[in-house]
Amino acid sequence: MALKRVMVLTGGGDCPGLNAVIRGIVKRASQENDWEVVGCIESFNGVLREPTEIEILDEKRVEGLQIQGGTILGTTNKGGPFAWPVKNSDGTWTTADRSDEMLRKLQYMGIDAVINIGGDGSQRISLGLYNKGLNIVGVPKTIDNDLSMTDYTFGFQTAVQICTDAIDKLVTTAASHNRVFIMEVMGRDAGWIALHSAIAGGADVCLIPEIPYDIQKIKAKIEKRYNKRRGNCIIVIAEGAKPVGGGVTGTETGEVGYQHIKLGGIAEKLAADLKAAGVEHDIRCTILGHLQRGGTPIAFDRILATEFGVRAMEFVLEGRFGQMVAYHHPDIIGVSLEEAVRNPHLVDPNERLVHTAKGVGIEMGD
Numbered sequence: 001m002a003l004k005r006v007m008v009l010t011g012g013g014d015c016p017g018l019n020a021v022i023r024g025i026v027k028r029a030s031q032e033n034d035w036e037v038v039g040c041i042e043s044f045n046g047v048l049r050e051p052t053e054i055e056i057l058d059e060k061r062v063e064g065l066q067i068q069g070g071t072i073l074g075t076t077n078k079g080g081p082f083a084w085p086v087k088n089s090d091g092t093w094t095t096a097d098r099s100d101e102m103l104r105k106l107q108y109m110g111i112d113a114v115i116n117i118g119g120d121g122s123q124r125i126s127l128g129l130y131n132k133g134l135n136i137v138g139v140p141k142t143i144d145n146d147l148s149m150t151d152y153t154f155g156f157q158t159a160v161q162i163c164t165d166a167i168d169k170l171v172t173t174a175a176s177h178n179r180v181f182i183m184e185v186m187g188r189d190a191g192w193i194a195l196h197s198a199i200a201g202g203a204d205v206c207l208i209p210e211i212p213y214d215i216q217k218i219k220a221k222i223e224k225r226y227n228k229r230r231g232n233c234i235i236v237i238a239e240g241a242k243p244v245g246g247g248v249t250g251t252e253t254g255e256v257g258y259q260h261i262k263l264g265g266i267a268e269k270l271a272a273d274l275k276a277a278g279v280e281h282d283i284r285c286t287i288l289g290h291l292q293r294g295g296t297p298i299a300f301d302r303i304l305a306t307e308f309g310v311r312a313m314e315f316v317l318e319g320r321f322g323q324m325v326a327y328h329h330p331d332i333i334g335v336s337l338e339e340a341v342r343n344p345h346l347v348d349p350n351e352r353l354v355h356t357a358k359g360v361g362i363e364m365g366d
């Protein structure tokens, strides 16, 4: 009997739980007699490069992978089949659409189906390829939790735990030195990591992209936390947060194929603005950065990632292409890729968790 082949790949920024998804796919596939799993290196690049970079994934290869952070397949958040970076003769860069060439190559390689594990950018690529006839299933990943149509993406809870642990540590040093601490966390346009960790860690101020902040509100909260010079204040700020009337803080990376502005620096800006507004207490900034994406996934994310992997493979077996597996408590369901990427999942300022944060006295800056 000829084996059928499913190709798995990971795209976008890495995230704890990617390997657990890969393991779930391979373990579920191994229960069928007629399916083989191959992994593509660095998103679709493994197919687009010459020589092709793919590897066979069997049960031995994925043993114990539910614990391991990162992705054994490697990943990239640059380029892709629809926007492959090409260097012009004058040294500048442009992009080329190599999607048709890639689809022909996949056919030649005997790939019957593809599982693309990635965030919004990756699932947009999935949709584009599905519309061109590829049998593809999406799996939602990102620490930002900004994909709609799924209650949670895997990796998010691990990032929240890392941020919460960091707040727990900052609280003791802030109290010892009577300091204001500003902790900058990831999340791009979404404030989910900041909001969740601020509540879990008992922060005093939480600033998110969805609610532009008024510096005077933050200053007032800081002063409330001090009795003359004694006191402390913990501020959690999302990297995409912005003051009322202002924009985001970030830089162009200049990296070929990188289509985002690299967010970062808002904590230092806020510290300077607070000083300028008359705050005299010591202020220190902590930027967690990629610590939030590294290391082992917590149990919740291992379980969710495993469920996504098993179901994604079952979607392949059932021929449910053009869909993304999604967590709708208490079920793992399928949603169309089109719906999945239509709108980002952002914090609604009127939502339950914002209400809870304000209910325990967290200043949201509005």
Ligand code: F6P
Pocket: 013, 077, 142, 143, 144, 186, 187, 188, 239, 262, 263, 293
């Ligand atoms: O989307 C995930 C994310 O970690 C964001 O929270 C962050 O802004 C971005 O990726 C960082 O990307 P890079 O690893 O390319 O710097």
